[in-house]
Amino acid sequence: MKVLAINGSARQNGNTALLINHVFAALQAEGIATELVQLGGHAIRGCGGCNTCMKLQNQRCSIPNDPVNDIIAKMAAADGIILGSPVYFADITPELKALIDRSGRVASVNGGLFKRKVGAGVLAERRGGAMHALDTINHFFHLMQMIVPGAPYWNFGIGRDIGEVEHDAEGIANMKGLGENMAWLLEKLQT
Numbered sequence: 001m002k003v004l005a006i007n008g009s010a011r012q013n014g015n016t017a018l019l020i021n022h023v024f025a026a027l028q029a030e031g032i033a034t035e036l037v038q039l040g041g042h043a044i045r046g047c048g049g050c051n052t053c054m055k056l057q058n059q060r061c062s063i064p065n066d067p068v069n070d071i072i073a074k075m076a077a078a079d080g081i082i083l084g085s086p087v088y089f090a091d092i093t094p095e096l097k098a099l100i101d102r103s104g105r106v107a108s109v110n111g112g113l114f115k116r117k118v119g120a121g122v123l124a125e126r127r128g129g130a131m132h133a134l135d136t137i138n139h140f141f142h143l144m145q146m147i148v149p150g151a152p153y154w155n156f157g158i159g160r161d162i163g164e165v166e167h168d169a170e171g172i173a174n175m176k177g178l179g180e181n182m183a184w185l186l187e188k189l190q191t
């Protein structure tokens with residue numbers, strides 16, 4: 001089994017990545033393979049609304065020259081998907097939203113590529129807005145007919161500068177619990 005995580009932060013080794021790594025550690029402890037994909041460093045446009053994906057139904061977005069089609073293929077192949085983001089103005093980053101819109105449209109018009117995969121959001125915030133950002137991610141998972149496990153508390157850690165989330169003991173415990181719940185659910189779904 002494999003869980004793919006996508007980090008929507010421009011800071012590839014920032015707080016979001018650190019939180020994702022804590023979820024990964026819990027998954028790896030249960031023998032689940034993990035892979036991290038970074039959106040940082042890529043210019044990722046939003047959906048053009050062209051509906052070419054609907055016409056061709058070839059599991060691809062028609063916008064060329066960015067990593068979105070490779071990421072869609074990885075999402076379709078994974079058993080679980082983590083979407084991670086720093087909180088920007090009480091929501092996710094525009095890069096992650098662009099990936100949600102484009103991959104979600106492609107998945108929908110190709111028979112539900114992400115249906116019944118396990119999904120989890122991970123947010124890093126300085127002070128506020130993570131609930132709204134988590135809702136954004138969960139709306140995507142639910143519309144994709146994915147299954148969403150919980151965590152001991154909401155799925156976010158607190159920190160501003162890189163590394164500060166490591167001082168948020170409750171946030172780190174939430175990531176461990178989230179990974180354990182994700183692993184438990186993935187194993188149940190195998191049977």
Ligand SMILES: Cc1cc2nc3c(=O)[nH]c(=O)nc-3n(C[C@H](O)[C@H](O)[C@H](O)COP(=O)(O)O)c2cc1C
Pocket residue numbers: 009010011013014015016017085086087088089090091124125126127128129158159160161162
């Ligand atoms: C453009 C921008 C907007 C932000 N908006 C918020 C916000 O609404 N709420 C908040 O708590 N933190 C906000 N932050 C702080 C980041 O969420 C925080 O520093 C986070 O730990 C960054 O994670 P990263 O290191 O993975 O990029 C914002 C930061 C930036 C750069």
